[in-house]
Amino acid sequence: MKLKVNEEEREVDVPEDVPLLWVLREELGLNGTKFGCGRALCGACTVHVDGAPKRACVTAVGDVAGQAITTIEGLGDEAQLHALQQAWMEHNVPQCGYCQPGQLMMAAALLRSKPEPTDADIDAVMAGSICRCGTYPRIRKAIHAAAKARTGAPKGGTP
Amino acid sequence: MSETKRRPGIGRRRFLLGMLAGTAGLCIYGGVRASRAHERSVPELGDIEGALKPNAYVTVTTDDRIILACDKQEMGQGTSTGYAMLAAEELVVPVERVEIYFPDSSSKFGTMGTGGSGSIVQGFVPIREVAAATRMMLVSAAAQQWGVDASALRAENGSVIDDASGRSARYGELVAVARTLPVPQEPTLKSREQFRVIGTPARRVDNHAKVTGAATFGLDITVPNMAKAAMIHPPRQGATVTSIDSDEAKQQPGVVDVVVTERGVGVVAERYWQAVRAARLVKIEWTAGDMPEFTSESLRAEMAASPRERARNALDEGDVDKAEGALHEAVYEVPYLAHAPMEPLNAIAHITDEGCEIWTGSQGPTGVQDAVALALGLERGAVLVHTPFLGGAFGRRSHPEAVLDAVWLSKAVGRPVQVIWTREDDMRSGRYRPQAWARITGRLDGAGAVTSLTFDTISQSIMAEIGGLLGSLMPNAIPPRMRAWLGRNSARLVGSNAVVADFIATEGATHLGYAIPNRRVTYMPIKAPVSVSWWRSVGFSINTFVVESFLDELAHAAEQDPYQFRRKMLGESPRWLGVLDAVAELSGWGTRELPPGTARGIAVAHAFGSYCAEVIEARIDDGQIKVTKVYAALDCGLALNPDLVESQIEGSVIFGLTAALWGEITVDKGVVQQGNFDDYRMMRMHETPEIVSKLVEGAPEPGGVGEPAVAPLAPALANAIFTLTGERLRRMPLQAEYARRAAASPKTS
Ligand code: FES
Ligand code: FES
Numbered sequence: 001m002k003l004k005v006n007e008e009e010r011e012v013d014v015p016e017d018v019p020l021l022w023v024l025r026e027e028l029g030l031n032g033t034k035f036g037c038g039r040a041l042c043g044a045c046t047v048h049v050d051g052a053p054k055r056a057c058v059t060a061v062g063d064v065a066g067q068a069i070t071t072i073e074g075l076g077d078e079a080q081l082h083a084l085q086q087a088w089m090e091h092n093v094p095q096c097g098y099c100q101p102g103q104l105m106m107a108a109a110l111l112r113s114k115p116e117p118t119d120a121d122i123d124a125v126m127a128g129s130i131c132r133c134g135t136y137p138r139i140r141k142a143i144h145a146a147a148k149a150r151t152g153a154p155k156g157g158t159p
Numbered sequence: 160m161s162e163t164k165r166r167p168g169i170g171r172r173r174f175l176l177g178m179l180a181g182t183a184g185l186c187i188y189g190g191v192r193a194s195r196a197h198e199r200s201v202p203e204l205g206d207i208e209g210a211l212k213p214n215a216y217v218t219v220t221t222d223d224r225i226i227l228a229c230d231k232q233e234m235g236q237g238t239s240t241g242y243a244m245l246a247a248e249e250l251v252v253p254v255e256r257v258e259i260y261f262p263d264s265s266s267k268f269g270t271m272g273t274g275g276s277g278s279i280v281q282g283f284v285p286i287r288e289v290a291a292a293t294r295m296m297l298v299s300a301a302a303q304q305w306g307v308d309a310s311a312l313r314a315e316n317g318s319v320i321d322d323a324s325g326r327s328a329r330y331g332e333l334v335a336v337a338r339t340l341p342v343p344q345e346p347t348l349k350s351r352e353q354f355r356v357i358g359t360p361a362r363r364v365d366n367h368a369k370v371t372g373a374a375t376f377g378l379d380i381t382v383p384n385m386a387k388a389a390m391i392h393p394p395r396q397g398a399t400v401t402s403i404d405s406d407e408a409k410q411q412p413g414v415v416d417v418v419v420t421e422r423g424v425g426v427v428a429e430r431y432w433q434a435v436r437a438a439r440l441v442k443i444e445w446t447a448g449d450m451p452e453f454t455s456e457s458l459r460a461e462m463a464a465s466p467r468e469r470a471r472n473a474l475d476e477g478d479v480d481k482a483e484g485a486l487h488e489a490v491y492e493v494p495y496l497a498h499a500p501m502e503p504l505n506a507i508a509h510i511t512d513e514g515c516e517i518w519t520g521s522q523g524p525t526g527v528q529d530a531v532a533l534a535l536g537l538e539r540g541a542v543l544v545h546t547p548f549l550g551g552a553f554g555r556r557s558h559p560e561a562v563l564d565a566v567w568l569s570k571a572v573g574r575p576v577q578v579i580w581t582r583e584d585d586m587r588s589g590r591y592r593p594q595a596w597a598r599i600t601g602r603l604d605g606a607g608a609v610t611s612l613t614f615d616t617i618s619q620s621i622m623a624e625i626g627g628l629l630g631s632l633m634p635n636a637i638p639p640r641m642r643a644w645l646g647r648n649s650a651r652l653v654g655s656n657a658v659v660a661d662f663i664a665t666e667g668a669t670h671l672g673y674a675i676p677n678r679r680v681t682y683m684p685i686k687a688p689v690s691v692s693w694w695r696s697v698g699f700s701i702n703t704f705v706v707e708s709f710l711d712e713l714a715h716a717a718e719q720d721p722y723q724f725r726r727k728m729l730g731e732s733p734r735w736l737g738v739l740d741a742v743a744e745l746s747g748w749g750t751r752e753l754p755p756g757t758a759r760g761i762a763v764a765h766a767f768g769s770y771c772a773e774v775i776e777a778r779i780d781d782g783q784i785k786v787t788k789v790y791a792a793l794d795c796g797l798a799l800n801p802d803l804v805e806s807q808i809e810g811s812v813i814f815g816l817t818a819a820l821w822g823e824i825t826v827d828k829g830v831v832q833q834g835n836f837d838d839y840r841m842m843r844m845h846e847t848p849e850i851v852s853k854l855v856e857g858a859p860e861p862g863g864v865g866e867p868a869v870a871p872l873a874p875a876l877a878n879a880i881f882t883l884t885g886e887r888l889r890r891m892p893l894q895a896e897y898a899r900r901a902a903a904s905p906k907t908s
Contacts, residue, residue: 014432022432026387031379032372034550036501037582041836044501072372081370089366092802095810096235097369098376098501098550123845130836132501132551133235134813136847138806 001065005030006074016062020054021045023061024071032072032101036130043129046102046109047071053109072101075108084108087146088139095133103129107143116147198540199514203228204260211334213296213342215267216289217246223317223331225250226258227290230268231278232522233261233365234500234549234556235810236865237803238278240363242286244799248349248356249290250330251314259364264524264544270632272523274557274693276767276863279799283861284348291346300336301328351859360802365548375547377505377520378579385507385575386415388568389434391441392423392588395829396688397449400424408437415574417441420567422560427572431579448829449688455495455594455826458687462596462617463490470615470683471656473665477677482611484602487716491599491705492890495824496592496694497839502550503585508565509575514541515566516575520549522556526631530559531566532639539635539642553814554693557628558590583834591824592694593618593664594687597705607717609728611677614668614706619691620661620684623654656684663693667702667870672732672765673710673725689826695814696869699766704819704891707762707874712887721878722748722761734794734857738772739763741792741855746774757787760878762871767863769795770855773812775875776848777883782901784880784894786816786848791868796858808852808868815872817842820894 003010005028012027019038024030024047036044038057045056048070076082084107087093094100103126110117110125117125122140131139205218205226212218218226227246233239243257250257264271294314301319302309305326312321320327368374393399405417408426413433418425424443428434506519514537521527524544531542549556565578580588595618602610630646637645653661662669664682671678694700714724722743729736739761743749746759753759756778763772776788789812798804821840825832833839877888880897886904890896 018432022430025379026430026432029381030372031375034376034501035378035503035579037835039582039835039837042501042841076371085370088370089362092360092363092366092806094235094363094366094369095237095806096233096501096549096551097365097374100369101372104370126844128843130501130841130843132499132553132814132841134810134842134847135806136813136842136844137809137850139844 001062003061003065003069004067005069006071007068012061014061017060019057020047020059020061020064020069021056024056030071030073034098034101036099036102042099042102043106044099044102046105046129048105048109051109051112053106072105075104082108083146083150084111084142087142087149091138091142091145093135093138093142095135099129099131099133103131103139107139110143111147111150115151117143197538198266199543200263200265201543203262204258205262209334211293211296211337213293214289216286217293219293219297219330219334221331221334223329224258225252225256225317225330226260228262229259230262230271231282232273232520232546232549232552234273234522234552236278236807237363237800238273239365240361240803241279241799242282243364244356244361245282245286246290248354249287250294252317254356254361254364256317257364261546263546264528264542266540266635270525272525272557272631274522274554276769276865276867279861280768280863283799287348288346291348292343295343295346296337296340297330297333299340300333304328304333304336357799358797359800361800363803376502376550377507377518377547378502378550380507380518380547380577382507382509382518382575385577386427386429386572387431387434388425388427388565388576388578389431389438390423390425390564390578390580390584391438391443392584393445393448395445395448395451396589396690398445398447400443401446402444404442408440411437411440416572418568418571420564422564425564425568425578427568427576451829453688453826453829455824458594459492459596462685465617465683465685467615467681467683469656470681472679473662473682474669474678474680476679477611479611479613479677479679482602482677484604484610486600486602487713488598488600489709489712489889491597491708493595493701493704494822494891495594495689495826496818496822497586497824497833498553498555498590498694499586499839499841500549500551500553500555503582504555504561504580505578506562506565507575507577508562508569510535510566510569514543516543516545517562517565518545518547519562520547520552520556521559521562522549522552523628523631526557526628527559527562529631529639529642530563533643534563534566535570537639539639553695554697555590557693560589582836586834586839587831589690590692591689592700593621593691595701597702599705599709601709601713603713603717607719609673609675609713612675613678614665614680614702616664616668616681616702617683617685618664618701619687619689620654620656621663621691621693621697622650622661623684624650624691626650654684656682663698665702666698667764667766668706670765671706672735673728674731675728688829695811696766696866699764699866699870700815700818700873703762703764703766703870704873704877707764707871708877708887708889711760711874711878711881715881720749725761725763734770735763735765737855737857738770738792738794741853742772742774742790745792745851745853746790748774758879758883760875760880760882762874762878764867764870766867766870769793769862769864769867770857771867771871773868773871773875775872775879777876777879779883782898784820784876784897786876789816789848789850789872791850791852792855793852793868794855794857795862795864795867797856797861798854799861801854804854804864805852807864809850811866811868812850812872813842813847815869816848816876819873819876819891821892823892823895
């Protein structure tokens, strides 16, 4: 089966109903996507499929073959981290860090649909992502900061 | 060597953990110990040819890398950033210059373990000392090369500078000479006025790894030829396999073997998803287990009816029997709680001819060494433990159950095996904050002063269950079986209550700042087939709820304001008073009107060497308790990194509120009823209140940070609910108790 992950074509040989989470982790060595509950209850495994957030632990790999899958490893690149990743670092968001790939992928999806989210927008979208360390107040601040940094940036300049 | 003094008021458990730092401190300059000759090791980040490595912690390379071994585990609390800051301070470099790694298990670091909010307290002096000693060697090397006195030179941003001549040399250039110099035995530390890093809100050193997905947790590690395993744990504690049919499972693609272990059945496969699928096909019959009829509900009744003859005094001051005044009495209860760290427990074990290698996110690598050594009949040093980042711990990762699963399976299949517990394994397979019952009484005299306070509690003894861990505090020189035996028996002794009361069970009730002339605290252990453990803030998470709720009851009975009522009793306890006053001011207690339908509650605690007071504002929406605001004042002495201290307060508030509102593990016929986040509710973004915190500095050295702010939350919330509704909630979780009250009494609904 052919997968398109972080803009690369990858070939995997697994049954179609294997959860995408374990294909990413075990077949493709992409360990940034985390296992937290296995039942779409915590958000730790969130990835993007054609730009929309999906819980990889309950997504059959066969259902997303050929679609564009983005994981935390593909959110930003070394030279240019995503505005959210930068804001996360500026606000000292991570504690244990285990939930943060999922939080970041969820927040990135939020900013795509709502470039300047309100607190209510953040509540609605981020409610599905558990952080046992309790980093929510900083996640909220960092999302606002990233939104500001992006929309406030001069348009049309070199990226 | 360590100058960290034991301060009065620090609980004994902290002293116990404090000894660990002492042990490490002794080895800092001591060189290789005899017992290390047999210790397994592999090269680590800090082992670099030609580098300056004057102690177990610091490495400076010829190409100017500065590398620090952080011998405390990083579970989110920020210790690795704190240690980098301490080293950066004395090496006079920016924090970002310090590369951190988590060293493998080694007696170089004494007993390795992280808990009791103790890492910064324990490392505050020793980590600066090892860094200062290294800096002094680099300065001396420059002095020798330039033929000047070392006192004429200074270190700055990774270089040694001679102001008189304008010469300077990078640390890397000085390494070769510095290596030949003696290690200073009494390094001089910067004074408080000279601090440039300590006290700043530095960025976390692990931020980049944790926002890019590059941070390595136990779950992310792969070793060559490794198989993966899913566990089928017994449904009831102590149940063992009577019959098993694994034929069909063994036929499944990728399955290596299905193995009956001492604690369940392991399904080993090439891939984890294959193991999970095959596990569903295994048919097992189990024995009844330790107490098949046990329910947490019947334990409540048993505790309430327990005769007190085995109770032992943990504190007896004045004479409570002679105290005068009107008697008030109440009974409080708390349930079992799971830790539910975000990363489910997991471990890799690889058994070889030389011993065993383990990769796991553990709070206690030495304890893991001991548990594995005992299981395999090895010496401690034959077990090598690698520690990655921990995806949350909260006490749960002090225990080696998942490691032993991996050890048994690796032994059976002759390959390295990674065991990954599911969320359901994690929630159902043991280690909970104990269920507890407490009766508290107090007397109020005619002037509304408290003349006596008694506190009698019953719970399972955590001390009695951690024998193996106590054994791990003992040196390598004692043979493993002897260590285990001594550990178990000293734990049993404490757990039996025969000599002293388990001090963990009464912490939060014993050391109070209030001037109450007559006080007695007793503890009685009880047995139940549920394994218990430390849970963030431990005894305080139970007893502060009882004491601070009950003081609120007394305040209302005396018709006094709960803040002023406490205040009057804290005249002799300046740090208690300091945080209480600070939180009152911060929250506008008595000065700022609240919107109708909202009320506030207050509570204060002294835990892990620090002091914390909290005010909670809450209302009831549609029968649901809604916390709108939390104010916290924390006196942790010197705040090494105020921003990270505040992030620990935020985390503690959310952790504590989650438990206070909803947290409950129940057991029915020996089976834990909760399994995942749908029935063990976690606070989420939209439920999180605004959190306003303030740091108070009541002492020049640091106190604990990771746990103290958990303690006052539950009582502050219960006190707010009383003011709001007139219902005194004496049983956690508060939402369920409130719902029971509302159903019983129409006035609350
Ligand atoms: S692991 Fe997928 S939502 Fe929790
Ligand atoms: S940072 Fe630990 S679970 Fe979110």
